[in-house]
Amino acid sequence: MRKLTRIPVSILAAVGLLACGGDPFTASVDTVAGHYHASVLTITQGSTTSDLLQAGGSVDITLNADGTTSGRLLIPGGGETGQDLDVDLVGTWALTDGQVSFTQEGDTFIRDVPFTAARNSLSAEHSFNPGTVLEFTVRAVLVK
Numbered sequence: 001m002r003k004l005t006r007i008p009v010s011i012l013a014a015v016g017l018l019a020c021g022g023d024p025f026t027a028s029v030d031t032v033a034g035h036y037h038a039s040v041l042t043i044t045q046g047s048t049t050s051d052l053l054q055a056g057g058s059v060d061i062t063l064n065a066d067g068t069t070s071g072r073l074l075i076p077g078g079g080e081t082g083q084d085l086d087v088d089l090v091g092t093w094a095l096t097d098g099q100v101s102f103t104q105e106g107d108t109f110i111r112d113v114p115f116t117a118a119r120n121s122l123s124a125e126h127s128f129n130p131g132t133v134l135e136f137t138v139r140a141v142l143v144k
Helices: 009-019
Strands: 034-045 048-051 058-063 068-075 085-088 091-096 099-104 115-118 121-128 136-143
Touching: 034 121, 058 136, 068 091
Parallel strands: none
Antiparallel strands: 034 048, 034 058, 034 136, 058 068, 068 085, 091 099, 099 115, 115 121, 121 136
């Protein structure tokens, strides 16, 4: 019969933290502020999903600790009449309960959708015009 060896609680706690990925993320102005770019930017209408990054689109935005933003959204051919959609992302941002909201003059989905803050990323998914033939869903993941 084998004798069981006691493992110190401090070692078990350290192993538990490593297994969970270390410190839990807490969204704060300091942890969220920074420069982000899109790693995912898709639009889905019906059963068709278009990868806007693959089509030459981009989102680059800086969230400053003072609550201001700067940056640019570009979607080739994404304008209402087929022109490129090129929007200045100057404005402000606010963090509430782990959600980042934007106030910007440029009319884009970014100002219409709350982004969920995670360690080094912001993500959002939102359906527009639900229940109509014009319904579409935008999905964006921004990473530091």
